[in-house]
Amino acid sequence: MNDVKTADTMRAMGQDVLGGPEVLKEIELERPAPRPNEVLVRVRAAGVNPTDWKHRAQGLFLGEPPYVLGWDVSGVVEATGVGVALFRPGDEVFGMLPYPFGHGSHAEYVTAPARAFAAKPAGIDHVQAGALPLVSLTAWQALVERAELRAGQRVLIHAAAGGVGHVAVQIAKARGAYVIGTASAGKHDYLREIGVDEPVDYRTTDVTEAVRDVDVVLDTLGGETSVRSLRVLRPGGVVVSILPVGSDDFPREAERLGVRAVRMLVDADHHGMRAIADLVETGRLRPTVAGTFPLAEAAEAHEIGETGRTTGKLVLVMD
Numbered sequence: 001m002n003d004v005k006t007a008d009t010m011r012a013m014g015q016d017v018l019g020g021p022e023v024l025k026e027i028e029l030e031r032p033a034p035r036p037n038e039v040l041v042r043v044r045a046a047g048v049n050p051t052d053w054k055h056r057a058q059g060l061f062l063g064e065p066p067y068v069l070g071w072d073v074s075g076v077v078e079a080t081g082v083g084v085a086l087f088r089p090g091d092e093v094f095g096m097l098p099y100p101f102g103h104g105s106h107a108e109y110v111t112a113p114a115r116a117f118a119a120k121p122a123g124i125d126h127v128q129a130g131a132l133p134l135v136s137l138t139a140w141q142a143l144v145e146r147a148e149l150r151a152g153q154r155v156l157i158h159a160a161a162g163g164v165g166h167v168a169v170q171i172a173k174a175r176g177a178y179v180i181g182t183a184s185a186g187k188h189d190y191l192r193e194i195g196v197d198e199p200v201d202y203r204t205t206d207v208t209e210a211v212r213d214v215d216v217v218l219d220t221l222g223g224e225t226s227v228r229s230l231r232v233l234r235p236g237g238v239v240v241s242i243l244p245v246g247s248d249d250f251p252r253e254a255e256r257l258g259v260r261a262v263r264m265l266v267d268a269d270h271h272g273m274r275a276i277a278d279l280v281e282t283g284r285l286r287p288t289v290a291g292t293f294p295l296a297e298a299a300e301a302h303e304i305g306e307t308g309r310t311t312g313k314l315v316l317v318m319d
């Protein structure tokens with residue numbers, strides 16, 4: 001660790017041990033250089049996601065630290081590696097670093113395959129663009145690619161006010177679906193504003209008992225919710241769960257009911273990012289930014305996010 005930042009170094013939020021938000025600390029690292037087919041991006045803003053605090057506390061896919069977390073990026077291409085034809089220095093880009101092993105955007109600079117990025121839509125700033133990549137790729141891959149959601153279909157989105165949920169609602173509306181979304185009652189006006197047709201208060205109503213004839217469920221909660229959600233489906237319907245590990249009851253019950261059970265992890269994708277940029281440019285997708293934090297205050301963002309009550313996204317902003 002250096003005391004003085006030089007042109008070859010950068011600030012990042014790192015951790016040496018697993019634990020609570022207090023293990024995050026500002027560190028000085030060597031600025032990475034882009035390898036062939038990679039770009040070096042000066043990060044301007046980066047969303048914080050549940051996977052950040054899960055990795056911070058439990059290591060999950062990454063194992064033991066030291067490491068720098070963060071997968072969301074909005075920023076400016078600083079340099080390109082050999083062979084990169086997609087972008088040039090100075091281009092504004094947004095994207096998700098390859099999940100899970102390409103982490104490291106909670107830093108001033110990051111390198112990644114050029115194809116992890118797309119051009120940042122001109123109509124939104126870096127904070128908004130930094131909020132979008134991981135949650136919108138997740139929602140896109142779940143609803144459009146896995147479930148092939150079509151106009152006129154009924155979709156149930158659990159935790160519709162959350163990071164993934166609020167984007168999923170807008171993607172579903174953009175495809176012409178009828179959207180049922182769950183949140184506590186105080187968030188129902190917000191749900192209607194972003195396009196939910198039928199808000200359900202999960203605290204007073206078991207949505208898996210209250211709704212039927214659903215074509216697609218986006219399960220953001222896992223556990224019993226995955227299995228119970230199968231019951232709301234029409235024959236041939238699908239529950240896409242973004243909690244990728246869980247009980248065998250989920251596929252077993254799906255088979256018994258003649259419906260589909262899919263578990264998935266988000267995957268970095270240039271074309272998905274372009275589709276998301278197109279939704280933004282055509283006014284059909286806007287992130288809700290619940291709060292911004294300087295990079296040095298990442299621990300506070302983790303602390304707030306970890307309560308599980310956020311509406312939209314928390315975003316780290318680099319100077």
Ligand SMILES: NC(=O)c1ccc[n+]([C@@H]2O[C@H](COP(=O)([O-])OP(=O)(O)OC[C@H]3O[C@@H](n4cnc5c(N)ncnc54)[C@H](OP(=O)(O)O)[C@@H]3O)[C@@H](O)[C@H]2O)c1
Pocket residue numbers: 049050051134135138158159160161162163164165182183184185187202220221241242243244264265266267305308309310311312
């Ligand atoms: N597989 C993947 O690749 C992938 C990708 C992204 C996310 N995920 C996972 O998906 C989950 C959701 O992520 P996220 O970013 O959307 O989380 P988030 O933004 O932290 O979700 C917060 C929202 O959840 C709502 N909520 C909490 N408990 C609820 C319940 N029982 N029913 C309905 N709503 C509830 C809260 O609303 P109230 O205040 O009204 O309770 C709040 O608005 C996380 O576990 C995350 O790790 C997986």
